[in-house]
Amino acid sequence: MTDERTDKAFEEGVQFYRKRPIRVIVMDTLAIFVCFVFMTVFIGWAVADAGARRAHKEARDIRRALISVGTEYYAERESLYDPSNRNGLSDGAADRIAELSTRNGAVILYSWDEENNTPLQFEYRIGMYRVIYTDSSIMDQVGAKGEYEVFYSIELLTFEAE
Numbered sequence: 001m002t003d004e005r006t007d008k009a010f011e012e013g014v015q016f017y018r019k020r021p022i023r024v025i026v027m028d029t030l031a032i033f034v035c036f037v038f039m040t041v042f043i044g045w046a047v048a049d050a051g052a053r054r055a056h057k058e059a060r061d062i063r064r065a066l067i068s069v070g071t072e073y074y075a076e077r078e079s080l081y082d083p084s085n086r087n088g089l090s091d092g093a094a095d096r097i098a099e100l101s102t103r104n105g106a107v108i109l110y111s112w113d114e115e116n117n118t119p120l121q122f123e124y125r126i127g128m129y130r131v132i133y134t135d136s137s138i139m140d141q142v143g144a145k146g147e148y149e150v151f152y153s154i155e156l157l158t159f160e161a162e
Helices: 021-075 093-101
Strands: 106-113 118-126 129-139 145-152
Touching: 021 093, 021 106, 021 118, 021 129, 021 145
Parallel strands: none
Antiparallel strands: 106 118, 118 129, 129 145
């Protein structure tokens, strides 16, 4: 019996190739990095969204408190709105609003409807969130009136006086 196969003959079947270990390490590191970036972006978005929803809820409470305090001031024949003040509120009104709403953000009243005793436009700031309410005189499905816009602000530069 003679073996007629040559050394260079092709053998059928499964061929195994050895991967280079450096390529495997680079691909695994790249996959882990991509997963880390996606998870970081998702967690950042989820945290910002939860904070925006909380700020929106607090701004709705501030609106109710503004109406209640406005009614108190109306009973005393005074106005809640004072455009000469920096925050647009009469003296003591900001403290009373914070007391009623149990919120600790800053309220700036831009315009007030004296006839209906409601805010037309105000801004509520808490942390990195800014909520601007604008009265649109249109009721939505829940019975709330007006539009709320929530903004997330990032501080880019800080200048301090020397």
